[in-house]
Amino acid sequence: xxxNTEFMAETFLASLGGIPVTLEITLVTLLIxxxxxxxxxxxxxxxxxxxxxxxxxxxxxxxxxxxxLQILFLYSLLPSLxxxxxxxxxxxxxxxxxxxTILYAFIVFSLxxxxxxxxxxxxxxxxVEHGQMEGALSVGLSRRQAxxxxxxxxxxxxxxxxxxxxxVNLLKSTSLAFMMTVQDITAIAKVRAAYGxxxxxxxxxxxxVYILLCTVVQLLFKAVERYLSSYKKLIAA
Amino acid sequence: xxxxRNVHKSFGDNEILKGVDLKVEKGDIIVILGPSGSGKTTLxxxxxxxxxxxxxxxxxxxxxxxxxxxxxHQINAIRKRTGFVFQNYNLFANKTALQNVxxxxxxxxxxxxxxxxxxxxxxxxRVGLSDRYDYYPSQLSGGQQQRVGIARAIAVNPxxxxxxxxxxxxxxxxxxxxxxxxxxxxxxxxxMIVVTHEMGFAQDVASRVVxxxxxxxxxxxxxxxxxxxxxxxxxxxxxRRILRDDYEYSI
Amino acid sequence: xRPFHPSYIITALGQxxxxxxxxxxxxxxxxxxxxxxxLMLARAKVRRRPLSRALANVYIYMTxxxxxxxxxxxxxxxxxxLLLAFGININxxxxxFFVITTFSVLxxxxxxxxxxxxxxxIDPGQREAALSxxxxxxxxxxxxxxxxxxxVALPNFANALVNLMKEGSLxxxxxxxxxxxxxxxxxxxxxxxYSLEIYLALAxxxxxxxxxxxxxxxxxxxxxxxxxxxxxx
Numbered sequence: 001x002x003x004n005t006e007f008m009a010e011t012f013l014a015s016l017g018g019i020p021v022t023l024e025i026t027l028v029t030l031l032i033x034x035x036x037x038x039x040x041x042x043x044x045x046x047x048x049x050x051x052x053x054x055x056x057x058x059x060x061x062x063x064x065x066x067x068x069l070q071i072l073f074l075y076s077l078l079p080s081l082x083x084x085x086x087x088x089x090x091x092x093x094x095x096x097x098x099x100x101t102i103l104y105a106f107i108v109f110s111l112x113x114x115x116x117x118x119x120x121x122x123x124x125x126x127x128v129e130h131g132q133m134e135g136a137l138s139v140g141l142s143r144r145q146a147x148x149x150x151x152x153x154x155x156x157x158x159x160x161x162x163x164x165x166x167x168v169n170l171l172k173s174t175s176l177a178f179m180m181t182v183q184d185i186t187a188i189a190k191v192r193a194a195y196g197x198x199x200x201x202x203x204x205x206x207x208x209v210y211i212l213l214c215t216v217v218q219l220l221f222k223a224v225e226r227y228l229s230s231y232k233k234l235i236a237a
Numbered sequence: 238x239x240x241x242r243n244v245h246k247s248f249g250d251n252e253i254l255k256g257v258d259l260k261v262e263k264g265d266i267i268v269i270l271g272p273s274g275s276g277k278t279t280l281x282x283x284x285x286x287x288x289x290x291x292x293x294x295x296x297x298x299x300x301x302x303x304x305x306x307x308x309x310h311q312i313n314a315i316r317k318r319t320g321f322v323f324q325n326y327n328l329f330a331n332k333t334a335l336q337n338v339x340x341x342x343x344x345x346x347x348x349x350x351x352x353x354x355x356x357x358x359x360x361x362x363r364v365g366l367s368d369r370y371d372y373y374p375s376q377l378s379g380g381q382q383q384r385v386g387i388a389r390a391i392a393v394n395p396x397x398x399x400x401x402x403x404x405x406x407x408x409x410x411x412x413x414x415x416x417x418x419x420x421x422x423x424x425x426x427x428x429m430i431v432v433t434h435e436m437g438f439a440q441d442v443a444s445r446v447v448x449x450x451x452x453x454x455x456x457x458x459x460x461x462x463x464x465x466x467x468x469x470x471x472x473x474x475x476x477r478r479i480l481r482d483d484y485e486y487s488i
Numbered sequence: 489x490r491p492f493h494p495s496y497i498i499t500a501l502g503q504x505x506x507x508x509x510x511x512x513x514x515x516x517x518x519x520x521x522x523x524x525x526x527l528m529l530a531r532a533k534v535r536r537r538p539l540s541r542a543l544a545n546v547y548i549y550m551t552x553x554x555x556x557x558x559x560x561x562x563x564x565x566x567x568x569x570l571l572l573a574f575g576i577n578i579n580x581x582x583x584x585f586f587v588i589t590t591f592s593v594l595x596x597x598x599x600x601x602x603x604x605x606x607x608x609x610i611d612p613g614q615r616e617a618a619l620s621x622x623x624x625x626x627x628x629x630x631x632x633x634x635x636x637x638x639x640v641a642l643p644n645f646a647n648a649l650v651n652l653m654k655e656g657s658l659x660x661x662x663x664x665x666x667x668x669x670x671x672x673x674x675x676x677x678x679x680x681x682y683s684l685e686i687y688l689a690l691a692x693x694x695x696x697x698x699x700x701x702x703x704x705x706x707x708x709x710x711x712x713x714x715x716x717x718x719x720x721x
Contacts (some may be wrong), residue, residue, distance in 0.1 A: 009585030040276065045618045046284050056615075060695070060698075060699065061695055061699070063650075064650075064694060064695035064697075064698035064699060065654070065690075065691045065694045065695055065698075066653075066654040066655070066657035066658075066668075066694060067654070067670070068373070068657055068658055068668075069687060069690055069691055069694065070691075072683075072687055073313050073684065073688070073691065076680075076683045076684060077684055079587035087510050102588060112635075131323060131325060131326075131327035132327060132329060134321075134323065134327055134332065135323065135326075135327035135329060135389075136329070136340075137285075137286075137287065137316060137329075138285055138316060138319075138320070138321035138323075138348060138390075139316075139320075139340060139341025139345060139389060139390075139393065140286070140317040140345030140393070141341065141344055141345050142313065142314065142345075142711065145344055149340070149344060150329050150340075152331075152529070153331045154330055155333050157331075159282070168552065168553065168705055169318075171556070172553070172555040173555070175555035175557055175558055176555075176557060186555070186558065192657070193565075199561065199562075199566060200562060200565060200566035200569060200570070203562040203565070203566070204562060204566075206558050207554055207559070209325075209561065210553055210554060210555060210558065211550055211553040213552065214552070214553035215554075219462065224268050
């Protein structure tokens with residue numbers, strides 16, 4: 001077998017150009033997903049009422065179906081649905097077919113990540129003892145103050161490793177964004193691979209890039225974790 | 238100053254409080270005794286609205302309220318004028334000892350930070366922790382944590398402090414330091430309601446002992462009367478058992 | 489907006505379900521090979537040999553970072569070329585071979601963690617107690633230690649299995665005809681119409697399978713961990 005190293009070097013440089021897109025999808029998705037995921041976690045914590053049930057069904061459905069299927073479904077539904085809504089229902093002069101397809105990537109991955117994060121937040125909230133809320137109420141804090149100042153800071157620390165996992169998984173899932181014609185790392189390498197049948201080289205490059213990106217993400221989370229969990233680290237000391 | 242009447246509370250089919258009355262005057266040290274399951278802790282938690290009683294009324298100085306219909310505003314007002322010391326401390330794990338005490342001052346009562354720090358340090362000094370301001374709960378022993386819990390409760394100058402079995406989660410050798418702090422508070426004229434199994438504390442410090450059994454107040458009176466000549470057979474039986482256990486424990 | 493035909497979901501399910509065995513058989517093959525490799529990795533991790541342990545750690549770390557689809561493409565396009573260099577021709581192999589290879593590589597890392605956590609959950613005191621009660625080493629292992637390990641391993645294994653099933657749906661991208669592949673073929677033959685109905689049919693199928701797997705494993709776990717349940721009550 002002949003490995004084309006020159007091609008690999010070129011592909012590496014070219015796929016570097018896709019990194020901003022990959023990171024953009026990951027970051028925007030996280031920003032969109034965190035607030036609704038948090039409120040879903042709170043709703044599910046109550047364990048009763050219609051909100052809790054709806055949230056549970058949503059999480060179960062999203063976690064029970066492959067991401068690729070969610071992408072295919074929404075990408076074949078959303079453009080024409082949005083077009084119909086904008087032009088027919090609201091009579092706006094919008095051409096959704098000219099939109100950057102990255103918008104669909106934001107939507108699809110956010111729907112998915114919201115479900116994942118709501119599970120993460122729920123289990124994190126349940127790790128904070130009930131006594132912490134009682135302690136806060138007994139000194140006169142309101143429920144909202146208790147959440148903001150006592151419960152959430154502790155829940156966040158215990159959630160960080162799982163948030164890191166979710167982020168790594170999200171980053172990996174964005175490799176499927178090429179199905180929505182988004183020009184991320186994988187898409188660029190795929191196109192280049194098809195030129196001269198240099199498949200192995202192209203995908204090996206992508207593989208290395210993902211490992212590097214994942215490493216950076218994990219190091220970042222480690223740093224944040226170390227910073228936030230000062231009160232826990234001292235236990236070991 | 239504080240009076241609750243006819244307090245009822247059930248958990249499911251299990252009726253824990255079956256119409257309890259309790260009256261507390263300023264400077265009283267009320268010790269509530271009784272076998273486990275008698276509703277002592279539940280009564281205390283209802284007074285601070287950590288549990289919602291189904292029936293009964295409460296008069297706290299000028300505040301008159303029904304337990305069932307108390308508004309959020311009233312609950313908050315009552316909580317701000319009371320302190321609560323928990324069995325398992327419930328210190329904020331993400332805050333230092335000092336921050337645990339200032340939290341209720343700065344956030345709930347809008348005391349300026351500098352003044353809050355000064356008051357919190359004074360409270361921690363009173364419980365003998367002047368060298369532990371910046372320690373996190375996880376770095377303190379059980380006895381020290383409970384003393385921070387007491388400092389947190391007294392720093393807000395509460396009109397009454399509620400103690401829910403403050404020493405029962407502690408190792409035996411750490412009980413003394415917490416009881417000493419409570420005795421000192423009593424000497425300084427604090428109003429306290431204490432649920433405990435510490436008979437010595439009840440005998441030495443209480444101005445009135447309340448004996449509860451199966452969700453009702455069976456009898457109450459000065460510690461001397463209760464301990465020497467209990468009127469109700471249930472009180473007598475309970476005291477016999479406890480005092481015998483204490484005796485056996487000491488050999 | 490084109491019309492939506494809910495009844496076609498049923499029609500699609502009827503045509504897709506006959507291909508369920510392909511999905512399940514690929515999963516079974518992956519579980520078999522992936523577990524074998526995972527067992528070796530776990531062994532390398534718990535033994536005190538620095539080199540093999542470091543290698544196992546690197547393997548597990550890297551596979552956690554690799555998107556399934558990238559590895560699938562590398563193995564599907566790359567492995568035949570690589571082996572051809574050694575004179576082995578696998579170009580005519582069944583697509584399932586490449587799918588099982590790819591997902592075994594990834595599944596092994598998950599299984600290594602499953603095995604390792606189960607192994608580490610063993611309390612040496614349990615073995616000693618069993619031996620002192622007169623059980624033989626084998627009896628102690630099969631009657632006392634193994635059941636305890638299994639309860640620790642089951643939830644993680646169920647999780648890994650569900651993930652495998654979902655990730656496995658990518659096999660259609662190299663042309664394997666499992667449930668997902670059949671769905672794509674149907675869409676292709678209909679020139680893209682009925683795509684929503686077909687995707688919904690697939691989603692329902694995967695959802696049901698996931699719930700069945702989770703509930704099934706949950707039930708087994710409950711049965712096995714009766715000892716723990718009493719403690720919790």
